[in-house]
Amino acid sequence: MTINYPNGSQHQVTKKESAARGMLFEHELNDSNKYYLIQDRAVIYKKPTPIQIVKVEYPKRAKAKIVEAYYQAPSTTDYNGIYKGRYIDYEAKQNNAASFNYELISKHQVDHLNKVDKHGGIAFVIIYFKKIDKVYLIDIKYFSKFYYDAYNGGKKKSLKASEIVDAYHGHEAKIGYAPRINYLDAVDEMYFKK
Secondary structure, eight states, rough: EEEOOOOEEEEOOHHHHHHOOOHHHHHHHHHHHHOOOOOOOOHHHHHHHOEEEEEEOOGGGGOOEEEEEEEEEEEOOOOOEEEETTTEEEEEEEEESEEEEGGGSSHHHHHHHHHHHHHTTEEEEEEEEETTTEEEEHHHHHHHHHHHHHTOSSOOEEEEEHHHHHHHHEEEEOOSSSSSSEOOOOOOOOOOOO
């Protein structure tokens, strides 16, 4: 893959750099969201996971240490915010293969995204396929149709990256320099160019 920089120069991404990207997918989404915020294009944040703190040790007042905590409830999705006057909510997943197993996303997350869609919000799943170094967005209406079939015992247990554009009406998010993952251009194609 080649990265095109704003000054016209290019950088050919090595396999080592590409392998590191899978581990950094969430970090790159966070950086992309910071870029969108600075550019005043969108306000989108990573949701914190709700935890219940049970025990804290105070070796020094300024060095309090949480030693025991539990998840309060299953988290809904990874990111939410506002884009072009609409609420946006999405779940981000990375995958090491060229197909995505539906078991990698929880039913309550798909249910939540469907509720967001029902009430007029933008709701999708964004998946980084490490093996082919591509990022795709799939609107929850298309994703959930296949997901619920698999969840209810259907034969198709995964989606292939090669099927996303045609069968799932998905869109590729370009990987670049600024932002690292330009997913809002794909959101524009999916939700605002009708």
